[in-house]
Amino acid sequence: MKTRAVRMYGTRDLRLEEFELPEIREDEILVKVMSDSICMSTYKLAEQGKKHKRAPQNIDTNPVIIGHEFAGVIVEVGEKWKDQFKPGMKFAQQPALNYKGSLASPGYSYEFFGGACTYCIIPHEVMELGCLMPYEGDSFFEASLGEPMSCIIGGYHGNYHTNKRNHDLSVGTKPDGDIIILGGCGPMGLGAVSYGIQIENRPKRIVVTDIDDAKIERAREVIPEGKAAENGVELLYVNTAKMEDPVEGLRAITGGKGYDDVFVYIPNRKVAEMGDQLLAFDGCMNFFAGPTDNQFKGEINLYNVHYTSAHIMGTTGGNNDDLIEANDLAAKGKIEPAVMVTHVGGIDSIADATLNLPKIPGGKKLTYTQFDMPLTAIEDFGKLGESDPLFQKLDEVCKKNRGLWSAEAEQILFEHFGVEQ
Known part of the structure; x- marks a missing residue:
């Protein structure tokens, strides 16, 4: 089937393209990506190109799909995983794989696996590591933000005292x-x-x-x-x-x-x-x-x-337990990943937003990959709503929620653009 994806060919060379995905193998899973939040790490990847430690050296001929903070719906399941996963299941995923010592990770290293796309293929190592997780939340964006939240949680758990x-x-x-x-x-x-x-x-x-x-x-x-x-x-x-x-x-x-x-x-x-x-x-x-x-x-x-007894250390990324904790706390309303989000856009906004990420004020840039929409600041919804009924609705929903994005706002976008879930 065809997918639309933002692919990296080299340093600061990101292209939104449509291309054919291969048939999945018996140990792979085909998914429909619904949301993908943009990480500063992807900007660093684009700046470094082949010099990035996770990027393959042949990206000029075999470009990789960018984006690693994504969530969506399972479409087709290879024979090996049919007892564990079913079409129609929502998923969250942990991109920090560390499979047999490899640095390969979605959004950095794979030709057909990343978040900035409409559809992608999840390879066998993700399931073998338990990094593809069923997700029960009301919104897709909170599952996307589960990845950065898992990094934060990993930081809290990583500190220590004597x-x-x-x-x-x-x-x-x-x-x-x-x-x-x-x-x-x-x-x-x-x-x-x-x-x-x-x-x-x-x-x-x-x-x-x-x-x-x-x-x-x-x-x-x-x-x-x-x-x-x-x-x-x-x-x-x-x-x-x-x-x-x-x-x-x-x-x-x-x-x-x-x-x-x-x-x-x-x-x-x-x-x-x-x-x-x-x-x-x-x-x-x-x-x-x-x-x-x-x-x-x-x-x-x-x-x-x-x-x-001063301790100096650092953490990067989170593990599976951290992601499970992040998604569980978000589903229970104990944490609010939405506090991170200041901009929302469609798949056509991803390449430009990624390349200019440090120059764009505000917090997380949340994108939805099943439709086109300019990257728009939540604080601008009111002004845009004066002439656009969509932004008027979004502004009303966000204002009643302390200016935060929400599952209700997400649903408004899906209904407006006719996105099947």
């Missing part, structure tokens, strides 16, 4: 501790706040920093301090650009103790070094943001590593 009695490690963020998310008013940071205010070993305080008042105000709108307080967590948004001495000012919030868990959400040397200076005794700093420069460095206080 004690002076033995060599046992306490995995996860410190209960009743102080968390700071540096550069945390972007989409991933807001996902981290949404998760952090409801976790079982929840902290007593989460401080979120940024240097942009507009981003801070949006963060405050979608995750108000009062919402965190309902769960017993003090939530503070801080503009460090307005502080005479950010390190001193941020430490003062904790009474001078420092932070038990520090998350660095932007790949900025000064911010990373500040994170190191903010650590409490036995504090753990997670350098979460992935830099494009493989020589990215910063000065770390190794005296504190030795004498005050």
